[in-house]
Amino acid sequence: MSLVTLTLNPAIDQTVTLDSLTPGHVHRARSVWADAGGKGVNVACCLADWGLAVAATGVLGQDNAAPFSQLLAAKGIDDRFVWIPGETRTNLKLLDASRGDTTDINLPGLDIGPSTIEAVRAVLADLTGPGDLAVLAGSLPRSAPTDTYARLTAEMKRRGARVVLDASGPALAAALAARRESLPDAIKPNRHELEEWAGRPLPERADVLVAARELQSRGIALVCVSLGAEGALLVSSEGAVRALPPPTRVASTVGAGDALVAGLVAGLHDRLPLPDLARRALAFAAGKLSRTGANLPGRAEVEALAREIRVERLD
Numbered sequence: 001m002s003l004v005t006l007t008l009n010p011a012i013d014q015t016v017t018l019d020s021l022t023p024g025h026v027h028r029a030r031s032v033w034a035d036a037g038g039k040g041v042n043v044a045c046c047l048a049d050w051g052l053a054v055a056a057t058g059v060l061g062q063d064n065a066a067p068f069s070q071l072l073a074a075k076g077i078d079d080r081f082v083w084i085p086g087e088t089r090t091n092l093k094l095l096d097a098s099r100g101d102t103t104d105i106n107l108p109g110l111d112i113g114p115s116t117i118e119a120v121r122a123v124l125a126d127l128t129g130p131g132d133l134a135v136l137a138g139s140l141p142r143s144a145p146t147d148t149y150a151r152l153t154a155e156m157k158r159r160g161a162r163v164v165l166d167a168s169g170p171a172l173a174a175a176l177a178a179r180r181e182s183l184p185d186a187i188k189p190n191r192h193e194l195e196e197w198a199g200r201p202l203p204e205r206a207d208v209l210v211a212a213r214e215l216q217s218r219g220i221a222l223v224c225v226s227l228g229a230e231g232a233l234l235v236s237s238e239g240a241v242r243a244l245p246p247p248t249r250v251a252s253t254v255g256a257g258d259a260l261v262a263g264l265v266a267g268l269h270d271r272l273p274l275p276d277l278a279r280r281a282l283a284f285a286a287g288k289l290s291r292t293g294a295n296l297p298g299r300a301e302v303e304a305l306a307r308e309i310r311v312e313r314l315d
Contacts, residue, residue: 010038
C-alpha cells in the first residue's frame with residue numbers, strides 16, 4: 001500500500017516567538033526559526049517519523065526549493081514535487097508564549113497554470129492505484145480552479161485509491177458536492193469549516209455530531225472534526241466517538257492539525273477500528289505539540305500518549 005501527499009500551495013513557515021502578542025505595539029522577538037512546510041509536506045513528515053514509506057508531490061518555486069528538498073531528503077521522503085519558475089511563498093506565524101497560541105499571516109502563493117496541474121496529475125497517476133492512500137491537503141493557489149481537488153479525487157477514486165482531504169472554503173465545498181462515487185474517503189474539517197459547509201452555526205457538540213453524520217451518510221467513510229483543546233469527533237460506519245487529548249506541554253501549535261491527519265492516515269493504513277484510530281490521530285497531534293516544526297517524538301512516546309487518550313462512544 002503506497003502513501004502519497006499533495007501540497008499545491010506549500011510555504012516556508014517562519015515562526016516568531018514573542019513573550020506576548022499585543023496588536024498595534026512594537027515587539028521584540030524571543031526567537032525565530034523557519035520550516036519548509038505546507039499541509040501535505042507536514043503530513044508526510046509525520047508519517048515518515050512514524051516509520052512509514054511516503055511520497056510527497058505538489059508544486060515548488062525553483063528559486064527557493066532547496067529547504068524543501070533538504071527536508072524531504074532528511075526524512076527519507078520520496079520527493080516527487082514539480083518545480084516551476086518563481087519563489088514558494090513564506091508564511092509568518094506569531095507564537096504568543098504567554099498564551100501558547102499562534103497568529104498566522106499567510107501570503108499568496110505561486111500562480112500555476114493548466115500545464116503545471118497536468119504535470120501534478122501525471123505524478124499522482126504514477127503513484128496511486130488500488131488500495132493506495134492519497135492525502136490532498138491545504139489551500140489551492142489563487143490561479144487554480146476551485147474544483148481542482150474534486151477532479152483529482154474523482155480520478156484517483158476511479159483508479160481504486162483512497163483519498164483523505166484536508167481543505168476548506170470553496171475547494172472543500174466543491175469536493176463535497178461530487179457524486180457519491182467521487183467523494184473523498186475521509187475528511188478533517190474543524191468546527192468552523194463544518195459550519196461553513198452546513199450553512200448554520202454548530203454551537204454544541206450534538207450539533208457537530210449531526211452535521212458530521214450528514215456527511216458520513218452522503219458517502220464519506222470517515223469524518224473527523226477537529227475541536228482544538230476539546231479533542232476530535234469521529235464518525236464512520238462503525239459509529240461515532242469523541243477522543244479527548246491528554247495534558248500536553250505545548251512547544252508550538254503549528255502543524256498540529258496536519259499531525260492529526262497523519263495519525264488518521266497511519267491508522268487507516270493499519271486498518272484500525274474506530275476507537276484505536278481516534279487514539280492514534282490524537283496521539284500524533286499531542287506528540288507534535290511538544291515539538292517545533294512538523295516533527296513527532298519517537299514511536300514509543302506516541303504509543304504511550306495513545307494509551308492516555310480517553311475515547312467516548314457517542315452512539
